[in-house]
Amino acid sequence: MDLAIFLVQLLNGLQYGLLLFLIASGLTLVFGVMGILNLAHGSMYMVGAYLAWYFFQGTESFLFSAVISAVIALMLGVLIERTLICRMYKRNHLDQVLLTIGMIFVFNALQSLLWGNDPLGVDVPDALSGSLHLTGVVEYPVYRIFVALFCVAIAAALYFVINRTRLGMLIRAGESNREMVECLGVDISRLYTIVFGAGVMLATIAGVVAAPMASIVPGMGEHVLISCFVVVVIGGMGSIKGALVGALLVGVVDTFASVVVPDVASMIVYILMAVILLIKPQGLFSN
Amino acid sequence: MSTHLLEVRGLHTLYGASHILHGVDLCIEPGQAVSLMGRNGMGKTTTLKSLLGVVTPRSGEVSFKGQRLDALPTWQRMRRGIAYVPEGRGMFHNLTVREHLQMANRPNDRGETQWDYDRVLALFPRLGERLDNLGTQLSGGEQQMLAIGRALLTNPDLLILDEATEGLAPLIRKEIWDVIRLIKQSGISTLIVDKNIQVLKTLCDQHVVLVKGRVAFSGNSQQLLENMSEVESYLSV
Numbered sequence: 001m002d003l004a005i006f007l008v009q010l011l012n013g014l015q016y017g018l019l020l021f022l023i024a025s026g027l028t029l030v031f032g033v034m035g036i037l038n039l040a041h042g043s044m045y046m047v048g049a050y051l052a053w054y055f056f057q058g059t060e061s062f063l064f065s066a067v068i069s070a071v072i073a074l075m076l077g078v079l080i081e082r083t084l085i086c087r088m089y090k091r092n093h094l095d096q097v098l099l100t101i102g103m104i105f106v107f108n109a110l111q112s113l114l115w116g117n118d119p120l121g122v123d124v125p126d127a128l129s130g131s132l133h134l135t136g137v138v139e140y141p142v143y144r145i146f147v148a149l150f151c152v153a154i155a156a157a158l159y160f161v162i163n164r165t166r167l168g169m170l171i172r173a174g175e176s177n178r179e180m181v182e183c184l185g186v187d188i189s190r191l192y193t194i195v196f197g198a199g200v201m202l203a204t205i206a207g208v209v210a211a212p213m214a215s216i217v218p219g220m221g222e223h224v225l226i227s228c229f230v231v232v233v234i235g236g237m238g239s240i241k242g243a244l245v246g247a248l249l250v251g252v253v254d255t256f257a258s259v260v261v262p263d264v265a266s267m268i269v270y271i272l273m274a275v276i277l278l279i280k281p282q283g284l285f286s287n
Numbered sequence: 288m289s290t291h292l293l294e295v296r297g298l299h300t301l302y303g304a305s306h307i308l309h310g311v312d313l314c315i316e317p318g319q320a321v322s323l324m325g326r327n328g329m330g331k332t333t334t335l336k337s338l339l340g341v342v343t344p345r346s347g348e349v350s351f352k353g354q355r356l357d358a359l360p361t362w363q364r365m366r367r368g369i370a371y372v373p374e375g376r377g378m379f380h381n382l383t384v385r386e387h388l389q390m391a392n393r394p395n396d397r398g399e400t401q402w403d404y405d406r407v408l409a410l411f412p413r414l415g416e417r418l419d420n421l422g423t424q425l426s427g428g429e430q431q432m433l434a435i436g437r438a439l440l441t442n443p444d445l446l447i448l449d450e451a452t453e454g455l456a457p458l459i460r461k462e463i464w465d466v467i468r469l470i471k472q473s474g475i476s477t478l479i480v481d482k483n484i485q486v487l488k489t490l491c492d493q494h495v496v497l498v499k500g501r502v503a504f505s506g507n508s509q510q511l512l513e514n515m516s517e518v519e520s521y522l523s524v
Contacts, residue, residue, distance in 0.1 A: 166389065166390060169382060169386045169389060169390040170390055172379065172381045172382055172386075173379045173381075173382055173390055175381065176379040176380050176381050176382070177377055177378075177379055179341060179361075179377075180373065180377035180379070182341075182360070182361040182362045182365070183339065183341070183361060183362075183365060183371045183373065183377070184362075184365065184370075184390070184391050184437070184438075184441060185362050185363075185365035185366045185393070185441055186362055187360075187362050187363075188362065189360075
């Protein structure tokens, strides 16, 4: 592998990893703070991509599509938490898994009903089309660089909210001792609604920004969900920092594996996960 | 309308099939300190958790400032002006001392702020030296100070302390009792669960002793002194 290919693959891996982080951060936040295993999290990624396509058809504006999709996602997240997830807090993980698997079927059926099963695509916004010359011979799409920087900005914002704001303190406290948070006069239900809504919004935004880079197809949610679980398990369930490190690891390893050892590429990340679990059974940054 | 700050009537609480509280009654007047005593497993913490709504009683009434609390979730009861320092101190493993105090800080239900961050640090100067440490990195005494400071920052009318001096060295224990006296003098009512009857008989105005989930003794400090041998028999192992 020459340096040019290596550089492009490294960028691809980092960009894919950062996108995975955007999705996995919501999954790990909802699990860490609320103790909820949400298998329908991948469906929110799919919903984001389809919403982006739908609004882009009508408006031709990617920015408008992204904003309106994020707002709808937040409302959808709040609705799901208030009507379904709130009934799961005192139930075990198996019940949560059954409910959220059921939600996957519902979202897939709705997607098929509303938008059909043909692959769809969204154009890269004009302002972000084209490529950047990294070296004399190496070019890299501007949109992919934008997605990577956007994900870094979201990660920084998430870090700021979790570590530097009162809301973040309450979220961390809720993760540590729910009963005590309530005993300080904090409405933990509202906190959970905010966290779940934010988690859904993060996954949906990931779907929106991924839409111009990937085919929008049925089942895209399940595929990304499995990768996200690998990320969350590697990073440690409930750890945002772990999700970032895990996502970058999975992104880079998966990308290089499909170039270097394409025949066995699909199993490399699982081998990586198994090795990390052998060394650190709770994941890299478990709480 | 009742003049009681807190009024608990006929509290029955069950854990599964185990009947823990058998009709507990408890009253606290504004500004009063009330002790709740009893041997281990007699229902003291269950009484606190029942009146806070952390566990749901089978029956009974809880009123605070003349308003019924029974139908309210825990957080809304606390917002009415109750603060709780739990047994074990309830530290958050992932929050620093500063964050423990900042996240709890709010005015009371009348919008007043008698206790703020600086006043709590003045009361507990040792916390000021450990602001960037995690709550769980503190010594037992410091954790207790943090738990009390955090509770005060919610600007309560009633402070409930569950085994606040348990497991502490004698000097630290004395320091905590001195702080509780100061809190009482500042006008905050207190409900104190502890085993140290020698301190409680002078610190508190009213005393309640539980035996097997029932009120075995209830009276003021004078009545406590008059019935000391009977009360001590309820408390001895």
